[in-house]
Amino acid sequence: MKARPITTVKTVVTGIEAAGTGIKLLTLADPDRWELPPFKPGAHIDLHLPNGLVRTYSLCNEPADNTRYVIAVKREAEGRGGSRALHDEVGIGDVIGVSLPRGGLEPDARIGRYVFVAGGIGVTPFLSMARHLERAEQAEFTLHLIVREEVPLAAHLGALIERGRVVVHRTSRTGRPDLATLVGEGGSETLVGCCGPEGMTDDFERVTAAWPAANVHIERFVAPPPVIDPDAKPFTLSLARSGTEIQVRAGQTMLAALQEGGIDIATSCCGGICGACKVGWLEGQPVHRDRILSPYERERYLMVCVAGSDTERLVLDL
Ligand code: FES
Secondary structure (H helix, E strand, C coil), rough: CCCCCCEEEEEEEEEEEEEECCCCEEEEEEEECCCCCCCCCEEEEEEEEECCEEEEECCCCCCEEEEEEEEEEEECCCCCHHHHHHHHCCCCCCCEEECCECCCCCCCCCCCCCEEEEEEEHHHHHHHHHHHHHHHHCCEEEEEEHHHHCCCCHHHHHHHHHHHEEEEEEHHHHHHHHHHHHHHCCCCEEEEEEEHHHHHHHHHHHHCCCCCCHHHEEECCCCCCCCCCCCCEEEEEEEEECEEEEECCCCCCCHHHHHHCCCCCCCCCCCCCCCEEEEEEEECEECCCCCCCCCHHHEEECCCCCCCEECEEECCCC
């Protein structure tokens, strides 16, 4: 059996703080208080929970402060169990393995204006971006936070709200704001981002459909239902580093075939939205079905949990 090395970092829970109704902020640190692997503003980490679940969260703290990882967890009673475990079972001193941070805001000197739109707890990836951009003073930015009434992470957003960098829209008082008005004119010098419930991210996608793809960043909470391709054909995965060949049956996911073949792949959402299962591809023609890779990234990477193949043979960088 050949295994792909999975890199996790051992952390301990050093802080738990209430941050709004049903929301906890967890602070994770190296057991010996060494610096943790660096990250970009708004990057994500996968938490490998003691009960075996793997869940992805945005880092809320600033990259300048990499002695800790701070995440906000909203308890979803009807969710898949990760947030319940973090709320109900995890305490100070518990050990949690985390992945290396991935994603986040790439520095780009061409961008002069950032507009972020967040729904409720969807504010988390933008919190560290907002703090970072405010500190960097290189570009204009506004974070529009759309909530029914209560502002999540209020203690951490208060100063940004006072300075007008975060604008709160309470739908209980003013109804839903018009997303097109919030983002304004598109252009290569403007980067817009959205994270929130499905209806909001779908609307945002429609509003920015004509924008350059590289200037639109959308994060989803929930993976869309899996795509069933009735015309799917079997294909062969060729693993370039090991020389192994793995058959993918018609309708089977690459992830399932790789796992059957004894290849360990990090996963979290299993629906193409979190980025955990990203693998490089070298030859062939993948069918991308994820909602996270940019067009540029798709030329080199695919997400094995949802991608298919248009060719009989696909060579992966594994
Ligand atoms: S496991 Fe989340 S994108 Fe594949």
